[in-house]
Amino acid sequence: MSRFEIYSPEGLRVDGRRWNELRRFECRINTHPDSSDGSSYVEQGNSKVICIVNGPMEPSSKAEMSTSKATLKISLNVTPFSSIDRKKRSKNERRIQEIVTSLKRTFEQSIIVNKYPRTTISITLHVLALDGGLLSSITNAITLALIDAGIAMYDYISSVSAGFYNNTPLLDLNQLEESDVSFLTIGVVGKSEKLALLLLENKIPLDQLESVLAIAIAGGHRIRDLMDKEVRRHGDLRLSKLANK
């Protein structure tokens, strides 16, 4: 049993949110215009992620090249200072590798890869601060950076986590909640109810799964709107610069 009251009888969580409330979500695109083709910075609660996209470009070795589609290269760097207690994580750690694999599978389906044959798209992620929602903040950062790089995608992939605790579904868990609550992470395709990503590592009762998924999808749509707002803000900025020339 946790020292913290995960969900109080009054309906409040450890950080004062209600069950269906997201954490503060802030994002920026085109943060590293000089050193990359596309870049983004996402803050989801206290988690902070930088994403750098380079490509589509010529692959470094012919072996990685596919004649029919672009190959994705994802490198995830969880910095040792991201957690409260400093902890050095290797890139070859199983957990990191699993996340990279699921991201690769997600984005190979979401990017129109057959538009870019014989190329590599390299995605580098740096997690500067981590307070739960690792997979979801990374997914959102990649989506934004790919859009900034001008890489063709079918739609936004917006990701959020949701858990199930004491007969209540909880949206967008932080680190404290993640350690006590069984939860899943989804990636929603645009405004639809299609999922491009679903990761559930613990157990959620089957009859409750639907309610958890429903609130997660609603949260995903909200995040999509927030990301779309930033993309449009940046687009307007670019356009005004063009118009002034």
Next chain:
Amino acid sequence: MILSVAERSYLYESLKQSPPIRPDGRSVKQFRPIQTNVGFLESSNGSAKITLSDGSECIVSIKSKVIEKASIESGRDTLVDVDIEVAGQRDDSSFILNLISTLKSIYSNYISQESLSLTNRFTYKLFIDILVISNYSYPLTLISFTSYLALKNTYLPKLTSSVDDKEIEEQPTFHDYEFVKLQIQVPIIFTVAIIDNNYIIDPNSQEMEVSDNGIIIGWYDGNIISPIENVKLNDGNSKSIKPELIIKSIELVKSLGQSVIESLNAAE
């Protein structure tokens, strides 16, 4: 950076002139403009970010831990630990290991034990974690400037228990929310590129590519310190350095050091 024969010879010839004509129009002792940010990581005791005009970017985080002084004396632990991650480089490559060992030795020599001391038995240990997101030139100067800013803006928890715990065994206790700014002098490292009879500070990637050789020079509190050593700034055309150029480069760094420190301090 790949240069054609014509580009290479044009750059080399113009940098050979007296005074040298640098591709971005800087003078011999002029740095590229930098953009700084400090204290943006809440979970670290200190943090800083520097972005250079060419897009090179470095983030440094300072974290602290309370350790027993006895473990340092016995050699089981060190006062300062440095870790570097450069995007696109393996963390066991000789390039990274060289950077780590240079920085580790310079910081453990020049960060004083007293400044981190807590009580008679305990001391703070600093973890300096460096993340280079992108770099186009030799990153040591960028790293040392960013670490300087981070260390100068590090806040450690305030001790509330007594400093003298030799007689009575007691664990140090800290104030709930008050922090004390770390007061230390921090060394920095300069990079000088040698081209024929000329020496230029803070070479950019083009200048590095055509340079004959490079020297890194440490600077601390008004004095030149070790490391003073040559570094490979490009693959291939490295030539020997004339001894008088080493002396001249050191003089150049000596004349610049204080003004660089002042402008970094102003960035806080």
